[in-house]
Amino acid sequence: MQDIGAKLSKKQAQAIGALLSTRTIEEAARKIEVAPSTLYRWLQDDTFKQQYQKAKSQCVSQAIARLQSTAFEAVETLAAIMRSIENPASSRVTAAKTIIDTAIKGSEIDDLLARVEALEAELFARGGDGQ
Numbered sequence: 733m734q735d736i737g738a739k740l741s742k743k744q745a746q747a748i749g750a751l752l753s754t755r756t757i758e759e760a761a762r763k764i765e766v767a768p769s770t771l772y773r774w775l776q777d778d779t780f781k782q783q784y785q786k787a788k789s790q791c792v793s794q795a796i797a798r799l800q801s802t803a804f805e806a807v808e809t810l811a812a813i814m815r816s817i818e819n820p821a822s823s824r825v826t827a828a829k830t831i832i833d834t835a836i837k838g839s840e841i842d843d844l845l846a847r848v849e850a851l852e853a854e855l856f857a858r859g860g861d862g863q
Contacts, residue, residue: 746782747771748787797856807831 740748743764750760757775761768775778813819814827 739802740783744774744780748784751784752787752791856858 743766746764747760747766750763751757752772754760757770757771761771773785790793810827810831814824814831816824
């Protein structure tokens with residue numbers, strides 16, 4: 733979020749941070765000491781909206797990266813639950829079902845990605861005009 737303040741005032745850049753870290757517009761306005769009506773007005777401004785959307789998108793991307801970084805550990809945890817005879821059968825079955833369902837979804841996504849890539853390559857080979 734380095735360039736958030738590039739086209740905004742200092743207070744507007746603070747507002748974006750407040751909007752991302754609070755639950756309501758009113759709470760964000762209090763946090764940066766502006767009237768809620770000011771924040772609502774800024775949210776109608778195209779430049780502010782664009783920078784706010786960019787910041788939200790960056791936050792989501794960071795959250796996804798963090799989730800992905802723990803995915804291996806999550807799989808290992810499920811596998812350990814599934815393998816442990818000390819766990820109730822229902823827990824072991826749930827872990828096994830989660831592993832199977834996720835593996836199937838991953839396979840389906842890989843298949844769809846390969847098909848999309850093949851279609852894109854074919855479209856590109858035809859000159860990109862779909863003819």
